[in-house]
Amino acid sequence: MSTPAIVLATLRYRESSKIVRLATLELGVQSVIAKGALRPKSRFGASLQVLSEGSAIIHYRDRRDLQTLTAFDPSTVRMALAENLAAFATASVLAEMMLRFSPSERHPESYHLVRRGLDVLEASPPDAVDVVGLRLLWQLVRVLGFAPEMTACVRDGAPVMDGAVAFSPGEGGVLCRSCAGPAARLLPSDSRSDLLALLDASAPLPHLDERHAAAHRRLLARYVEYHLADGGVPPAMTFWLGRAWEAA
């Protein structure tokens, strides 16, 4: 079958083949083998680059962990992303989250979000990448079904009033005063409204100074760690948090 697809990761396999993890529109996330992709005259040429987008032809057989990629016709190679490390690091986190958490069945919401997200990151001016990236990543958390509860206590459903609130990444949202207890870590009022704005794609983007942006990156990483990753912050997200490119 033919489907729009984005290359999420590639891995050399034996002498001349590649195993490619694809986000596809029609089949969700799939592992495919591109036989002979590393041969000099391979029909795949250099098309199977991470974050490239195109049309994949997959020989699909039910209940196989590894499908066969027959052809990949690239329509978009993300050259501009490769030149902007901040945008590339964010795109890599999107790809990593898709790879780990998007289902291996048709899930157009996450596919389109990542496809559009790569366009947006590629077009973002450098000083906007941070906040644009945070919104994309929270939107991906949302379409994958893990959005945090922001207005009612996650334990007892009590409405949570304005102002600073206790936020529990592990429990998936805000806690009311009586559930939180005196030792709870509070999300300050401005950070809470910034998070609400990041979660709502129709809201204006919040303005985040470096300190607040760093706090939001850590919050997202803690949330993903609790909800989506089993066993720590995954590698692309660790690189994104570390921001090695800023010291370069």
Ligand SMILES: [Zn+2]
């Ligand atoms: Zn409560």
